[in-house]
Amino acid sequence: MAGMRPTAVAGYFYPANPIELERTVSGLLGAAGVPADEPAPKAIIVPHAGYIYSGPVAATAYARLASAKGRIARVVLIGPAHRVALRGVAVPTAEAFDTPLGPVPVDRQAIASLAALSQVTASDEAHAGEHSLEVHLPFLKAMLGDFAIVPLVAGAASADEVAQVLDLLWGGPETLIVISSDLSHYLDYQSARRIDAATTQAIERLRPGDIGRDQACGRIPITGLLEVARRRGLACRTVDLRNSGDTAGNKDRVVGYGSYLFFEQAPPEQLRERHGKTLIEVAKASITHGLEQGRPLAVAIPEFSPELRNNGACFVTLKMQKQLRGCVGSPQAWRPLIEDVTENAFRAAFADSRFAPLTADEWPAVDLSISVLTAPIPIACASESELVQALRPRIDGVILADENRRGLFLPAVWEQISNPLDFVRQLKRKAGLPPEHWTPNTHAFRFTALSISQTD
Numbered sequence: 001m002a003g004m005r006p007t008a009v010a011g012y013f014y015p016a017n018p019i020e021l022e023r024t025v026s027g028l029l030g031a032a033g034v035p036a037d038e039p040a041p042k043a044i045i046v047p048h049a050g051y052i053y054s055g056p057v058a059a060t061a062y063a064r065l066a067s068a069k070g071r072i073a074r075v076v077l078i079g080p081a082h083r084v085a086l087r088g089v090a091v092p093t094a095e096a097f098d099t100p101l102g103p104v105p106v107d108r109q110a111i112a113s114l115a116a117l118s119q120v121t122a123s124d125e126a127h128a129g130e131h132s133l134e135v136h137l138p139f140l141k142a143m144l145g146d147f148a149i150v151p152l153v154a155g156a157a158s159a160d161e162v163a164q165v166l167d168l169l170w171g172g173p174e175t176l177i178v179i180s181s182d183l184s185h186y187l188d189y190q191s192a193r194r195i196d197a198a199t200t201q202a203i204e205r206l207r208p209g210d211i212g213r214d215q216a217c218g219r220i221p222i223t224g225l226l227e228v229a230r231r232r233g234l235a236c237r238t239v240d241l242r243n244s245g246d247t248a249g250n251k252d253r254v255v256g257y258g259s260y261l262f263f264e265q266a267p268p269e270q271l272r273e274r275h276g277k278t279l280i281e282v283a284k285a286s287i288t289h290g291l292e293q294g295r296p297l298a299v300a301i302p303e304f305s306p307e308l309r310n311n312g313a314c315f316v317t318l319k320m321q322k323q324l325r326g327c328v329g330s331p332q333a334w335r336p337l338i339e340d341v342t343e344n345a346f347r348a349a350f351a352d353s354r355f356a357p358l359t360a361d362e363w364p365a366v367d368l369s370i371s372v373l374t375a376p377i378p379i380a381c382a383s384e385s386e387l388v389q390a391l392r393p394r395i396d397g398v399i400l401a402d403e404n405r406r407g408l409f410l411p412a413v414w415e416q417i418s419n420p421l422d423f424v425r426q427l428k429r430k431a432g433l434p435p436e437h438w439t440p441n442t443h444a445f446r447f448t449a450l451s452i453s454q455t456d
Contacts, residue, residue, distance in 0.1 A: 003095035005124075009131040010100055013050040014138060018100045025142045028055045032063035039306050040068035042234065042264045043177035043225060045203065045218075047257035048079060048132045052248045054182065054257040058139060060240040061259035065143040065176070072144050072176045074107055076169045078152040078162070079132030079180030080218045086155025088119035089165055090126035097151065099137045107148040113168055119161040126153045132180045132218070140178075154220045159208050162224020163231075170228070179225050181218020183256030189245045196256035200238055203260055204311055205334045206230045206375065225262070233375040234262045235310040235333060263310050269450075271372060275308055276452040279370050282338060283316055283345035287368075291360050296346035304338045312337025313373040315410060315449075316344040318358070318366050325366060326352040331399055331408050332376060341370060369453040371410050373397065376445035384438045388420045391446075399445040400427050407431030411449050 010016040015024055028051070044061045047054035065072070081090070091111045096103040114120040127133070133151050140147065150169055154162060166177060184195045195215055202210035208223035216222055229236065240259040245251035265271075286297035301309055314337065315329025326348035330340050345368070349358040358366070376399055381387040391398065394414040400407050407430035409423065417423045425435040 003093065004103060005092055005094035005097045005127055007098050007100070007134060008129045009134055013131055013135050014055075016100055021100050021138055022142070024051060024055070025138050028059035029063050029139075029142060031056065032059040034063045034066065038064050038067070039263070040065050040072070040176075041261040043179065043229070043262040045179045045181060045222060045225070045258065045260040046136065047182045047259070048135050048180045049182055049244070049255060049257065051135070053244045053255065054247070056247055057240045057242050057257040057259050058136070061261060062139040062143050064239070064261060068176070069144055071173055072147060073174045074110065074148050074150065074171065075140055075144070075176045075178055076110075076150045076152070076166065077133050077136060077178045077180065078154055078165075078221045078224075079130070080221060081126055081130065081153045081155040082132060082217070083129050084123070084126045084155070086123065086126050086153065088121055088155060088157050088161065090121055090123035090153045090155065092124050092127040092151055093122055094124065094127070097134070097137060097149065099134075099141065101138055101141045104137055104141065105148045107150050110150045110169055114165060117164060117168070119157055120165065123153075126155070127151060136178060136180060154218075154224075157220050157224075159220065159223035159227050162221055163227040166224055166228045177225065177262075179218060179221045181216045181222055183216050183243075183258055184214070185217065185255050186253045189243065189251035189254055192243050192245070192254045192256050196241060196243065196258065199256075200241055200258055200260075201334070203258075204236050204238060205332055206234075206236060229262055230375050231377060233265055235265050235312060237261050237263070237310050237336075263306075265307075265310070265374075271307065271450060272452055272456060275305060276456050278304070278308070279338070279341050279372075279452055280368065280454055280456075283341050283368055283370060286342040286345040287349045287358070287363065290346045290350055291358070291363060297342045299338055299342050301336050301338060308338040309336050311335060312340055314340050314344055315371045315373070316341065316348040317369045317371065317412075318348050319369075320362065320365050320367070325362075326355050326358065328352050329371070329373075331373070333373075337372070367454060369451060371412070371449040371451050373449050374447045376447045379444040379446050381444055384424060384436070387444050388424055391420045391423065393418060393420060393423075395448060396446045397449050398423070398427060399447070400424070400431050400433075400442070401445070402431065402433060402437070402439060402442045405431045405433055407433075412451065
């Protein structure tokens with residue numbers, strides 16, 4: 001085929017013989033083990049070392065694509081440049097990438113759509129010997145069958161520059177985003193575990209600024225994805241975190257590997273309809289367990305729907321005779337939603353410092369509700385007046401932060417404070433700031449919330 005990018009690391013990073021390669025990939029995918037109801041993610045982060053080292057970890061993400069075969073027609077594949085000094089993001093001129101399992105066509109139309117971005121340039125040199133994209137193609141062929149790729153190699157670029165590229169290529173359910181990255185490099189086993197755990201926490205919490213230069217070789221593509229995931233309200237879940245000391249190497253100098261899934265969350269009404277009753281029942285069970293055992297209910301997370309296993313943020317509110325009796329929650333998603341509900345229900349009942357712990361006598365008279373939060377999005381505002389103008393009363397929840405002070409109001413607070421200026425100033429008081437306070441370090445974020453009550 002004209003314009004074919006030949007393999008560069010077949011026989012080195014993975015088997016060059018087609019039969020052996022198919023057997024290897026099939027074995028890795030088969031060992032991954034995936035729940036039957038597992039939905040396919042919108043984006044994944046997967047490692048790119050030799051299969052003997054990172055293949056078992058990568059397979060745990062790729063196996064989750066089983067339900068998307070026949071639906072995903074395009075894969076946006078972006079990895080770091082290892083061999084060529086590069087500014088921005090490089091695309092190839094090739095029409096296809098070769099693999100031992102057959103060629104994979106390049107979506108030239110998608111690449112043409114990037115022409116207006118100054119950070120995107122054509123460079124076959126950047127792609128010629130690069131392994132960070134190539135090693136994923138056999139897994140993708142095994143899981144998806146026929147598809148086209150948009151191959152991108154990232155060099156010196158900002159998270160925003162990568163995010164711009166991803167936004168243009170995001171597409172719908174026909175498009176999968178694959179970010180290629182290993183984690184820490186050549187640390188001792190325990191040091192690698194510690195650093196990789198911190199990196200994983202940053203990824204799960206969609207916090208690109210928390211990932212240092214040496215924490216992941218694909219840091220730039222990862223941070224670009226995290227920027228887009230924050231804006232689009234995606235939920236992230238880690239499915240595997242190991243290193244070469246766990247797979248095929250010694251533990252003196254290891255390389256870290258992680259597999260992460262990103263899901264476009266269900267529309268709010270669907271979450272209420274599908275899982276509202278379950279969330280309320282689990283929250284109530286956690287409070288009952290707290291009354292009896294003094295600790296929150298421990299839920300078996302794998303037994304719940306994938307939507308409840310995904311990371312999510314919620315507040316649990318308790319009222320008696322329409323008066324607040326406790327309210328505790330998480331401003332950002334960092335653990336499975338079902339676990340966030342059980343922990344916050346317990347804390348609302350027994351650990352809200354404004355109230356005495358709930359008693360067994362009070363419990364039957366309590367009305368319980370849950371607010372499931374979307375990801376917070378920065379509000380562009382340089383002054384209090386700009387923030388007031390930007391707010392959407394009865395829609396926006398708001399987080400206000402300044403240095404180490406932070407306050408949060410749920411959208412339901414608009415029922416008590418309907419004036420936007422009063423809303424902002426009361427929020428400042430909650431954050432421990434003077435009512436007229438504003439500095440260059442003052443930042444605001446908006447979110448929305450799905451309310452689920454016992455009567456829904």
